[in-house]
Amino acid sequence: MAGVAVSTTINGDAVEYLCQPDETLLEVLRDRLGLTGAKEGCGTGDCGACSVIVDGRLVCSCLVLGAEAEGRKVETIEGMAHGDQLHPLQQKFLEHAALQCGVCTPGFLIAAKDLLEKNPSPTEEEIRFGLAGNLCRCTGYDKIVRAVQDAANVMKGA
Amino acid sequence: MRYIRPLSIEDAVGELAKAVGPAAILAGGSDLLVRMKGGFIEPELIVDIKRIDGLGDITETAEGFRIGAAVPCAVLGENKAVRKAWPGVVEAANLIGSKQVQGRCTITGNLCNASPAADSVPALVAAGAKAVVAGPSGKRTIAVETVPTGPGRTSLAKGEIIEAILLDKRPEHAGDAYLRFIPRTEMDIAVVSAGVNLTLDEHGAIKTARVALGAAAPTVLLVEEAGQVLVGSKLDEATLERLAKICSGACRPIDDKRGTIEFRRKVAGVLARRVAAIAYKRAGGK
Ligand SMILES: Cc1cc2nc3c(=O)[nH]c(=O)nc-3n(C[C@H](O)[C@H](O)[C@H](O)COP(=O)(O)OP(=O)(O)OC[C@H]3O[C@@H](n4cnc5c(N)ncnc54)[C@H](O)[C@@H]3O)c2cc1C
Ligand code: FES
Ligand code: FES
Numbered sequence: 060m061a062g063v064a065v066s067t068t069i070n071g072d073a074v075e076y077l078c079q080p081d082e083t084l085l086e087v088l089r090d091r092l093g094l095t096g097a098k099e100g101c102g103t104g105d106c107g108a109c110s111v112i113v114d115g116r117l118v119c120s121c122l123v124l125g126a127e128a129e130g131r132k133v134e135t136i137e138g139m140a141h142g143d144q145l146h147p148l149q150q151k152f153l154e155h156a157a158l159q160c161g162v163c164t165p166g167f168l169i170a171a172k173d174l175l176e177k178n179p180s181p182t183e184e185e186i187r188f189g190l191a192g193n194l195c196r197c198t199g200y201d202k203i204v205r206a207v208q209d210a211a212n213v214m215k216g217a
Numbered sequence: 218m219r220y221i222r223p224l225s226i227e228d229a230v231g232e233l234a235k236a237v238g239p240a241a242i243l244a245g246g247s248d249l250l251v252r253m254k255g256g257f258i259e260p261e262l263i264v265d266i267k268r269i270d271g272l273g274d275i276t277e278t279a280e281g282f283r284i285g286a287a288v289p290c291a292v293l294g295e296n297k298a299v300r301k302a303w304p305g306v307v308e309a310a311n312l313i314g315s316k317q318v319q320g321r322c323t324i325t326g327n328l329c330n331a332s333p334a335a336d337s338v339p340a341l342v343a344a345g346a347k348a349v350v351a352g353p354s355g356k357r358t359i360a361v362e363t364v365p366t367g368p369g370r371t372s373l374a375k376g377e378i379i380e381a382i383l384l385d386k387r388p389e390h391a392g393d394a395y396l397r398f399i400p401r402t403e404m405d406i407a408v409v410s411a412g413v414n415l416t417l418d419e420h421g422a423i424k425t426a427r428v429a430l431g432a433a434a435p436t437v438l439l440v441e442e443a444g445q446v447l448v449g450s451k452l453d454e455a456t457l458e459r460l461a462k463i464c465s466g467a468c469r470p471i472d473d474k475r476g477t478i479e480f481r482r483k484v485a486g487v488l489a490r491r492v493a494a495i496a497y498k499r500a501g502g503k
Contacts, residue, residue, distance in 0.1 A: 063220055080220035080263065081253065103251050105404070107317055116291060116320035122250045123321070124243075126220045127265060170316065191403035192315020 063126040069094070070138025078125035085109045087125035088135060096136035096165040100194065107193030110166040111135050117173040119192075136165035139172065148172055148210040155206035159197035167193050171207045179215055183208065222265045226272075226351045226380055229264050234353045234376030236262045242378055243267075244287055245321035247314065248330040264378075272380060275299060281386040283349075286325040286379050290337075291316070293324065303384055304499060305393030305412060305492075309340035312397060315404055325379045331365035332406075334432040338365070339412035340395040342429035342439050346384050352377035362429075365436045390417040392499030394492045397431065398484050407432045408476040411464070411488040413496040415447065421502045423447045428460070428493070432475075433468040433485050440467045443489065452497050460493060461486030 062077040069092070078087050085102075088094040088111070100106035102121045109121040112134040139146045148171050151157070158164045167190065174181060174189040181189060186207050187200070195203065223229040233240050238261030243249055252258050266272055272287040275296050282299055290310040293299060300307045306324075313322050313336050324337045328348070342362045350357050353376040361382065364371050373379070397410035410431035418424045428443035443463045450456040470481035 061219065080218045083250070102254060104247055104314065104318055107315065110317055113320075116289065117316050118320045119317045122246050122318075124220065124246070124250070124263075124265075126222075127243075127246075127267070129222070173316070188403060189316055192317040 065126060065129050067128040067131055067133060069133045070135060076125070080124070080126055082125045083121050084111070084113075084123040084125050084128055084133070085120040087128070088120060091125075094135055094137050097169075098162050098165060100162065100166075105194070106163070106166070107170060107190075108163050108166040110169040110193065112169060112173055117170055134169070136169055139168060146172065147213045148175070148207065151206040151210040151213065152203070155202050155209065157198060157202040157206040163193060163195040163197075167195070167203055171203075171210070174207070175211055175214060180211060181207075218259075218261055218263065220263045220265065222268050224268055224270060226269050226378065229266055229269060229378055230351055230353060230376050232262065232264055233378065238262065240264065242329070244323045244326040245289060245318075247318050247322045248326060248332075266378060269380075279386070280383070282384045284324065284382045284384070286323060286381055288323060289320055290322050290324065291319040294319070299384070302387045303344055303393055305395045305414065305496065306337065306340045306344050306346070306384065309395035309412065310337040312336045312395075324382055328361060328364050328382075329371055329373070329379060331367070331369050331371050331436070333365075333368055333435055333437060334407045334410070335365075335437065336395070336397060336407060336410065336431070338437040339410050339429040339431040340393065341382065341412075342437055343395075343412035343414040343427045344384055344393055345414065345427060346382050348379045349381045349383060350377050351380045356380075358383070362437065362439050367435050388416055390419070390421075390501050391415065392496040392501070394495035394499060396488050396492050396495070398488060406475065409433055409468075409470070409481045409484045409488060411485065411492045413489065413492045415493070415496045415500050415502075417497075417500045417502050421451055423450055423452070423497070423502075426493075428464065428489060430464060430468065430485050430489070433470050433481060435469070438467060438469075440464055443467065447493065451502060452493060457490045457493065461490050464489040 098108035100108035240262040241260040267287040272285040393414040395412040397407035399405035426444040426447035465486035
């Protein structure tokens, strides 16, 4: 298979890579670029552990080809904190103990960031619906929902 | 395997037409990539249609709306004009998958994947939507219900691509709606579903009606008799009862882990009633 040369932007940085035509964006991020924050839970769009934002749209990177990222803007969990300063969602996930094993956490954080950018004051129901594409086997979700609510309040005040 | 990203529909059609091995069109990839990973298809050529000029646009024309084949359902849901004119189509499209899937999936992909349970398809069929097909011998416009011919199969010939879905301009007093039955509230495949599209006369009586059922047969079903029974009525109890009977009778469902034949028949009737009532209310009927 001939490789595909891709130029894209990841977390604000220009990035170039060569990938196979059937390689997913998740595989490119993890195996070629060393960005291992996005996780592979299922590989079929069901669990959301691989969530990233492409041109302002939340997507599962396991269902995007690496080649499709040409000329796009990709945001991953690695770009969420500013240096040592955590994003309010990250801070609130810690404070509310909204993670245990942590495998689902990068996906939840990216999805929650996208949710709050589109709807800064979501109701509990909107949070639960908005995050329905993310599965967690550890927390039981309540702590995640509370962390997102608390982060929303902090972000509105900021 | 080769991945290409043509910029014109002519180039895309040309590449597909001359492809020797299996070729696949890539829109949002939410079916295609899952099937590739599962080993169900091994395309030698992938034609990504998202950079083709105009395919990512929703345009309002004198006749209605033209929804480009690469428009993700999330974008469709944010379009106020389409939402106002065709709330049933939009609510059906927005039921597909999660927020993540919405960012990628398209109604054209939903149609061409040809699942009997595809959520947007009953709503599109009820709406009388058309598909604009570009192919090696030119363009043609066909009714959406003629696209799927069986689970996973379509009437599209080699080299053909749907470039847009067309929805008519709405007259006054018109409404559509869609509901599916799933055991959860999110992220599940329809056990049965129904779409209804109505127009009313100035007295609130139903003038035209189209009823479609999902997951009730090998393809989404347009139940013409169900539409006919609604015409002239104001959705009185007796009419709703007849509608439910006709819909239950029209089903040719299967028994599987999601539901039995008997259950699907029953629920098809119940949903048709409920969806008709929502569409009637949206059309301004009382
Ligand atoms: C986690 C998850 C949840 C899902 N939930 C639902 C759900 O609730 N309801 C539901 O109905 N579906 C669901 N799906 C299935 C899928 O998301 C939908 O069918 C979606 O609409 C497919 O659109 P797409 O653009 O991603 O299609 P793609 O995967 O890009 O394409 C699907 C098929 O259509 C063909 N095709 C695409 N565009 C064209 C075109 N323009 N012309 C000709 N052929 C074309 C492709 O070659 C392929 O065979 C789900 C999928 C996932 C992964
Ligand atoms: S790994 Fe992508 S959704 Fe599960
Ligand atoms: S913390 Fe373990 S899966 Fe969510």
